[in-house]
Amino acid sequence: MTSSPAKTTSTVDLGPVDQIPVGEGRVFMVGRIPVAIFRDRDDNLFATQSLCPHKGGPLADGITGDGQLQCPLHSFKFELTTGNPIGNDCKSLKTYAVDVNGENNIEITIERPRRNVT
Amino acid sequence: MPETQRLVVVGNGMAGARFVEEILAKSGPEKFAVSMFGDEPQGNYNRILLSGVLSGTHDSKDIYINPLDWYERNGITLFAGVKAIGIDRQSKSVYASGGHLMPYDKLVLATGSLPFMPPISGLYTDDGALAPGVFAFRTLDDCTQMINHAANVRRAVVIGGGLLGLEAARGLMNRGLEVHVVHLAKHLMENQLDAESGGLLKETLEEMGVTFHLEKLTQRVTTGVTGDNHVNGVEFNDGTKLDCEMVVVSAGIRPNVDMAKLSGLNTRRGILVNDDLSCRNDPNIYAIGECIEHRSVTYGLVAPAWEQATILAGRLTMTDPHVRYEGSRTSTKLKVMGVELAVAGNVHADDERDEVVTYVEPSRGVYKKLIVRDGHITGAILLGDGTTAPRLLQAFDRDEQLPKDRAELLFPIMTESLADDIATLPDETQICNCNGVTKGAIVEAVNAGNRSYKSVSDATRAGSGCGSCKSQVEAVLEFAADGLIAEDPSAHYYVPSIPMGKTELIEAIKSQGLKSVSAVFNTLAGGREDPVSKIGLASLLKTIWDDEYDDERDARFINDRVHANIQKDGTFSVVPRIFGGITTPAELRRIADVAEKYNAGMVKITGGQRIDLLGIPKENLPHVWKELGMPSGHAYTKAFRTCKTCVGTDFCRFGLGDSTQLGIDIEKRFQGVEMPHKVKMAVSGCPRNCAEATVKDVGVIAIEGGKWEIYVGGAAGASVRKGDVLAVVDSPSEAIKVMGRFLQYYRENAKYLERTYGFVERIGIEPIRKLLMDETNAEPARLDEAMQSTVASYVDPWLEGLNPIHESQFLTKPVTSATVKKS
Numbered sequence: 051m052t053s054s055p056a057k058t059t060s061t062v063d064l065g066p067v068d069q070i071p072v073g074e075g076r077v078f079m080v081g082r083i084p085v086a087i088f089r090d091r092d093d094n095l096f097a098t099q100s101l102c103p104h105k106g107g108p109l110a111d112g113i114t115g116d117g118q119l120q121c122p123l124h125s126f127k128f129e130l131t132t133g134n135p136i137g138n139d140c141k142s143l144k145t146y147a148v149d150v151n152g153e154n155n156i157e158i159t160i161e162r163p164r165r166n167v168t
Numbered sequence: 169m170p171e172t173q174r175l176v177v178v179g180n181g182m183a184g185a186r187f188v189e190e191i192l193a194k195s196g197p198e199k200f201a202v203s204m205f206g207d208e209p210q211g212n213y214n215r216i217l218l219s220g221v222l223s224g225t226h227d228s229k230d231i232y233i234n235p236l237d238w239y240e241r242n243g244i245t246l247f248a249g250v251k252a253i254g255i256d257r258q259s260k261s262v263y264a265s266g267g268h269l270m271p272y273d274k275l276v277l278a279t280g281s282l283p284f285m286p287p288i289s290g291l292y293t294d295d296g297a298l299a300p301g302v303f304a305f306r307t308l309d310d311c312t313q314m315i316n317h318a319a320n321v322r323r324a325v326v327i328g329g330g331l332l333g334l335e336a337a338r339g340l341m342n343r344g345l346e347v348h349v350v351h352l353a354k355h356l357m358e359n360q361l362d363a364e365s366g367g368l369l370k371e372t373l374e375e376m377g378v379t380f381h382l383e384k385l386t387q388r389v390t391t392g393v394t395g396d397n398h399v400n401g402v403e404f405n406d407g408t409k410l411d412c413e414m415v416v417v418s419a420g421i422r423p424n425v426d427m428a429k430l431s432g433l434n435t436r437r438g439i440l441v442n443d444d445l446s447c448r449n450d451p452n453i454y455a456i457g458e459c460i461e462h463r464s465v466t467y468g469l470v471a472p473a474w475e476q477a478t479i480l481a482g483r484l485t486m487t488d489p490h491v492r493y494e495g496s497r498t499s500t501k502l503k504v505m506g507v508e509l510a511v512a513g514n515v516h517a518d519d520e521r522d523e524v525v526t527y528v529e530p531s532r533g534v535y536k537k538l539i540v541r542d543g544h545i546t547g548a549i550l551l552g553d554g555t556t557a558p559r560l561l562q563a564f565d566r567d568e569q570l571p572k573d574r575a576e577l578l579f580p581i582m583t584e585s586l587a588d589d590i591a592t593l594p595d596e597t598q599i600c601n602c603n604g605v606t607k608g609a610i611v612e613a614v615n616a617g618n619r620s621y622k623s624v625s626d627a628t629r630a631g632s633g634c635g636s637c638k639s640q641v642e643a644v645l646e647f648a649a650d651g652l653i654a655e656d657p658s659a660h661y662y663v664p665s666i667p668m669g670k671t672e673l674i675e676a677i678k679s680q681g682l683k684s685v686s687a688v689f690n691t692l693a694g695g696r697e698d699p700v701s702k703i704g705l706a707s708l709l710k711t712i713w714d715d716e717y718d719d720e721r722d723a724r725f726i727n728d729r730v731h732a733n734i735q736k737d738g739t740f741s742v743v744p745r746i747f748g749g750i751t752t753p754a755e756l757r758r759i760a761d762v763a764e765k766y767n768a769g770m771v772k773i774t775g776g777q778r779i780d781l782l783g784i785p786k787e788n789l790p791h792v793w794k795e796l797g798m799p800s801g802h803a804y805t806k807a808f809r810t811c812k813t814c815v816g817t818d819f820c821r822f823g824l825g826d827s828t829q830l831g832i833d834i835e836k837r838f839q840g841v842e843m844p845h846k847v848k849m850a851v852s853g854c855p856r857n858c859a860e861a862t863v864k865d866v867g868v869i870a871i872e873g874g875k876w877e878i879y880v881g882g883a884a885g886a887s888v889r890k891g892d893v894l895a896v897v898d899s900p901s902e903a904i905k906v907m908g909r910f911l912q913y914y915r916e917n918a919k920y921l922e923r924t925y926g927f928v929e930r931i932g933i934e935p936i937r938k939l940l941m942d943e944t945n946a947e948p949a950r951l952d953e954a955m956q957s958t959v960a961s962y963v964d965p966w967l968e969g970l971n972p973i974h975e976s977q978f979l980t981k982p983v984t985s986a987t988v989k990k991s
């Protein structure tokens with residue numbers, strides 16, 4: 051086990067939640083990280099890595115419902131909150147904390163390793 | 169003897185737990201007070217399915233046979249996670265870790281076996297545990313740890329190319345690892361296979377991506393010197409090395425005799441038992457499963473273990489007091505990495521009287537071998553094709569005189585389906601080799617009223633072991649039920665999350681006025697939005713409500729959100745409609761310009777007589793459509809697709825009817841009409857049938873006398889089926905009417921994703937013809953009207969390119985983030 055590197059946490063405002071049609075997902079660049087963000091019927095948001103661990107399917111083009119996400123390419127399913135695979139043995143999706151803030155904007159929190167400047 | 173006997177079982181694995189089940193089934197609970205010691209913390213699970221857990225086809229939750237509460241419900245005292253340490257045979261009690269002492273009247277040992285760890289240096293750490301990254305493959309815990317470890321590494325080495333090693337290799341490969349199998353012998357599975365079949369199996373598995381290193385002796389597992397001493401490679405006796413971050417040792421098993429030996433019971437390789445399964449030197453102690461040695465034989469498969477469990481339970485409960493164990497057949501059916509394998513007897517010819525029959529088909533990985541002596545089978549291998557396995561194993565088990573034509577045992581009899589094959593089997597033929605269930609037992613269960621696979625399996629246990637006999641169990645069921653098979657009800661649900669067939673669901677949707685997918689979920693599924701059910705519901709609602717449908721876009725598959733077909737790299741293909749396959753130079757020029765301007769990855773003439781521009785990014789779709797100035801060809805959706813035509817009367821010297829015009833008219837009328845699955849059509853101008861109309865969902869052929877034949881239910885894709893003639897009509901307009909009528913009937917009655925070839929076969933052409941062609945009936949007119957209303961509501965979806973339904977409808981380029989707030 052290697053010791054976990056120091057991390058920085060940043061919270062980013064991604065603009066109005068309306069950019070995502072109800073029930074669908076869209077990809078946002080958060081700094082240099084592409085993140086797929088999904089919006090359900092009750093305006094709950096979920097954020098995962100943007101490409102499917104199976105064969106790189108564009109997850110934001112998938113189908114969602116009941117807290118699950120189905121990849122558009124080969125229909126593998128994942129849990130939106132935990133990123134865990136459902137009925138397949140892909141790796142779990144990376145997930146991010148995301149919410150709607152007071153201005154009805156998408157607010158996402160990203161952790162990334164602090165880079166050592168050499 | 170006391171009223172209630174104290175029965176203690178050590179080992180809660182496949183033999184021990186089955187034995188207790190048999191005891192419960194054969195006697196009332198009052199006869200025995202049962203206690204069990206199980207070293208593993210869980211209840212009892214199906215060890216065979218660990219391969220499935222490792223490869224991800226089974227969830228560990230799903231492999232339990234008896235969960236912990238089963239023991240409680242049946243009044244069994246289970247010491248889970250408690251290891252029995254020794255037996256005090258004088259006082260007749262078992263002592264166990266944690267200070268437990270359990271007196272017995274009868275003791276049964278079912279301690280299974282232990283993985284054999286060959287003398288390889290570096291396997292263990294100083295404190296005797298396996299080095300980090302080294303695994304054995306025997307228990308659920310092993311399996312969980314392997315899965316966790318595999319998630320973080322790239323390359324694994326499996327030591328041992330026997331059944332278990334190959335299963336481990338498959339599992340790790342499914343988890344994305346690069347897998348190397350190191351094997352000491354000259355070929356794989358040398359206990360079951362001969363050199364040729366072993367070589368063939370190796371080729372098949374190599375094609376799946378496994379790398380093999382044969383005739384190599386592993387000498388050392390190397391570990392990193394810093395940090396956690398993690399394994400980083402293996403070294404062989406020839407001086408070569410292989411880097412890896414994971415090692416699985418699967419070099420065979422050894423009967424687990426430790427405790428028996430310590431307690432003074434006679435052991436050799438296994439615990440020595442008599443034909444009544446009692447230990448040689450203690451009549452109150454019995455042993456079953458992989459830990460025993462009976463008539464000098466030890467076993468490594470579940471079928472003998474279960475046979476022993478049943479026999480011992482029969483004796484102890486006195487329900488079958490004289491039954492003896494006389495050893496188990498050594499034939500077996502297995503699946504190795506998904507490849508079928510049946511092996512019987514000695515697979516090497518070692519007597520000059522032996523006649524050897526072989527059939528080899530390397531390209532399919534099929535190998536069949538029979539060793540025959542004096543007209544009887546002494547050994548057999550069936551690799552890659554198990555169709556005749558039941559017949560062959562049966563002939564072996566019963567030592568039958570073989571037919572003159574050996575081929576009968578190696579190949580299914582021509583034109584004989586699996587079901588016919590089943591009909592000729594005698595009742596004693598064993599179908600499920602794990603549970604020893606015969607054809608006769610399954611037939612009996614079916615006659616007793618079990619008419620679905622699940623209930624037959626529950627009643628007989630057939631199919632509940634490794635599951636490789638499922639198709640044969642189904643075939644027996646089919647044969648015995650005489651067409652009265654009760655399918656699993658959920659097989660009839662229109663979508664998985666709502667327990668209703670299509671008719672019932674349509675009824676509920678109509679009567680409650682449910683016009684959107686979310687309304688259906690709220691009213692009929694308790695608000696649970698099942699993603700898998702969404703698309704099917706959207707298709708159905710559209711058919712029911714036409715333009716009254718409340719179209720929630722998230723219920724559509726991505727293709728139908730952006731009206732193009734998604735490709736492997738996330739770009740899309742564009743297939744504009746070319747009515748009847750007829751185009752013009754100007755149109756071709758436009759297509760060429762657009763393809764060039766938008767950098768289409770490929771321009772292809774499709775099998776459906778039109779042109780496909782592939783590799784278009786989502787955000788360019790609206791521009792491409794606009795500049796093409798052609799309507800959508802619907803090549804991306806479950807709807808009417810295209811109508812192929814032939815040259816027809818205008819130019820062809822044989823033409824009897826104007827097929828091109830009819831093709832154009834058909835496309836104009838039915839374009840965009842949504843269906844349970846895609847629908848393809850064709851029109852041919854004469855019976856030479858150049859447009860292949862007889863193998864389309866709906867096809868039309870012009871025949872002599874100005875008439876047109878209409879075919880339905882044809883196919884030439886995954887299935888091939890010649891369509892049935894639905895009607896012969898007098899004019900193109902009549903043809904279009906009848907086709908529309910059939911299509912509407914298909915829309916209303918087919919299951920979601922049921923092509924017409926399945927649908928027509930299911931309903932039967934006679935009933936369909938009767939319903940659709942008898943115009944004294946009200947139904948034809950109603951269907952015509954419904955189709956007319958759908959056609960009238962058609963709008964070209966590509967117009968959304970000009971007026972997107974949502975500003976981000978065609979967005980793929982990520983939205984870039986705005987302000988960083990905190991850090």
Ligand code: SRM
Pocket residue numbers: 733734735736741743772773774775776777778780803809810846848883884885886887923
């Ligand atoms: C483009 C085309 C191949 C070509 O270059 O010729 C094609 C391409 C695809 N076919 Fe096909 N089929 C094409 C003609 C056919 C034909 C021949 C025909 O239509 O004359 C068949 C056999 C007839 C039939 O439909 O059964 C055919 C039988 C299939 C099947 C098997 C369906 C079945 O149940 O038998 C599938 C899979 C499915 O539908 O589930 C399929 C699925 C596909 C998909 C859509 C796979 C997918 O879901 O992404 C392919 C899209 C490739 C892509 O990346 O865009 N394609 N496909 C043809 C488009 C015809 C058109 O102009 O619309």
Ligand SMILES: Cc1cc2nc3c(=O)[nH]c(=O)nc-3n(C[C@H](O)[C@H](O)[C@H](O)COP(=O)(O)OP(=O)(O)OC[C@H]3O[C@@H](n4cnc5c(N)ncnc54)[C@H](O)[C@@H]3O)c2cc1C
Pocket residue numbers: 178179180181182183184205206207208215216217218219250251252253278279280281305306307332335424427456457458459467468469470471473502503602634
């Ligand atoms: C991955 C895998 C795949 C397999 N695939 C197949 C297959 O396809 N077909 C087939 O026929 N067979 C297969 N087998 C073999 C099959 O699982 C065994 O033949 C079967 O489990 C033997 O049953 P058993 O009860 O003798 O031993 P086990 O099932 O191993 O049970 C023994 C139990 O006793 C416990 N125990 C041992 N000592 C003590 C003690 N002192 N105190 C308390 N508890 C103790 C152990 O913890 C264990 O739970 C497979 C095995 C594995 C590991």
Ligand code: SF4
Pocket residue numbers: none
């Ligand atoms: S046959 Fe059809 S589905 Fe298969 S690869 Fe070709 S285009 Fe794709």
Ligand code: FES
Pocket residue numbers: 102103104105106107121122123124125126
């Ligand atoms: S790429 Fe996601 S399921 Fe295959």
